[in-house]
Amino acid sequence: MTRKGPSAGLRRLVLVTLGATFALVVVGGVVRLSDSGLGCGPAGSGLQGWPLCRGDLLPGLELNAVIEYSHRALASAVGLLMIALAVVARRRLRGSHRGVVWATFAAVVLVVAQGLLGAVTVERNLDAALVAAHLGLAMLLLGLLLYVWWGVRPQRGHGGGPGGSPAGRERGLRWLSLAASAAILCTIVAGGYMAGTEKYGRSDRGESAGAHYACGTDFPACNGGFMPFGQSSLADVHLTHRGFMYLAAALVLALAILTLRRRPRGREARLAAGSIGLLLLQILLGALNVWISDQLELLILAHLTVATLLWMSVTGLALELSPARAGRTETTGDDRSGHRPAGEPVPA
Template sequence: MSSAPSPGFRRLAGATVAATFFLIVLGGLVRVSDSGLGCGPAGSGLAGWPLCRGDVIPTLELQTVIEYAHRATASAVAVLMLALALWARRAHRSQRGLARATLVASGLVIAQGLLGALTVELNLDALLVALHLGLAMLLLALVIYVWRASRPDVIGAPPAGGGALLRRLATASAATILLTIVAGGYMAGTEHNGRSDEATTAGAHYACGTDFPLCNGSLLPFGQTTLADVHLTHRALMYLASALVVALAVVALRRRPDRAVVRSALGALALLIAQVLVGAANVWVPTESEPLILVHLTLATLLWAQLIELRLRLSPVPSPPPPAQPAERREALVA
């Protein structure tokens, strides 16, 4: 058993990271193209999932194709994740963190599929939409960890310095960004996109009008309406996340524990600035812009991935124990 996974395992882990990222962005395309119910209306049962309009291969209507492509990509991610888990169990069981991460990620893929089916069955319920997005982000974090833990230059190497403050800021930044993304997913779930009752669904997107950073003339006027509170929760979390990421970049620049850490922190700050500007543009534009919404999700996913990668740099990946010698194995069997 080798001390580090093979290049093939690392390539498979990298492909799984890329496929998971693409799956999240494709999920955003499903949302902005009103394709969430492209395989059948809510309450379709098995005809709507796992089948699509009652068929294994559906007709080539645009919304159906987009939803079906999302499901096909999810199936590909599931196959990749299962292959990683089996490979890790057979060849790299001594790397317990890596092996466990592949098992947990495989479980998350299954949970995601079932949650996706429930989301469609229950007419794209806002809470389920948010949970679906949150689980996707956790899955991305796990496969990033698996990819990093498979690199020979990382296994057994000391973590980057910077002290407890930098680690805490990185953890808090990532956690708050995740909450911001989930809150944004819930806000998106209140919109009419793809729902059978879209004519009666207003949504929280313009609950603050076209005001940013203010909301109807005030900074955070909670209590006006339920939809405004949904919108403001997303904004409040974004303000907190922004403060944490700025603090993270400042501490990284002052302590300079490692060039890669400083680059990652500054990269996260740049992504945050771009994300805030795109989010503001989504509000300032008087009608919903599908490309802007999709870019907003893509930048959020990149920012989350950047913060996860940075946090992982600040923690060690332990070396697996050396393989037991023949004499040691005999003694273990006797004992």
């Protein structure tokens, strides 16, 4: 009887889908920063602007239309990869990795919702709340795919220290990892809302209409204070993003330091150390975005990219610290290996 379980091909498909989804986030940033959000038609274009592009199935040679359409094409490819992943996961993992199978189907639902939300965002003239929701949903998709990868990749033992840690301390570290992940997600969504207040791609806003410079070029101060909420609605938007950032920074540093104090091995150690490095780089990029008086698109894109990597790193660490980690058995290959995936019944 042929044994089913996570195969090398399935793992490659998960990685390709994860990489394509990450690229989709970055390309989405390029769309916004190049003023291409409405490249396929103005707000209110209906079907002529989405899924069509200026009434045509394919865009012309106008740069903004090509950039916007490239984002849509990549999103379609990601959708197809998600569907393929769900089909293969159900065929290979049914009965042994139910959580992973359900996660792949949830990812299909989310990617469809993401496409529809993108259409509504275009139709509503890149409304700030919709821009933020669109970005937040992309992060959730990445989180689901990380969970799928965590569930199917080869296991080489628990990453904790040699002597282990008391159960209460382990439980506290897990809750801290979830809190850090949630704080980063809130920071990213708040940053997406702040970006949605800017002029990019919209004809109804001037150069200085957004929240980007609502605090001037001051950081960590803001207009003579530290967190002076109430000065203006745009300043409040900016300060909300900073507030979540301060919370996320404190939680990530605490999580990484406490994790490293356990003297972990392997992935757990790399993710903890990497999270500190990404956090420091992200804070520097955020500060430079404020300190430099002219908005530099590449700097803003780097800020989005590193934020996404930080979210993935901390979410990956949260998965490594999850209670299911210690109980999983080692699986190192596809059907031709001699190991059996955790939880799979022995065939009669």
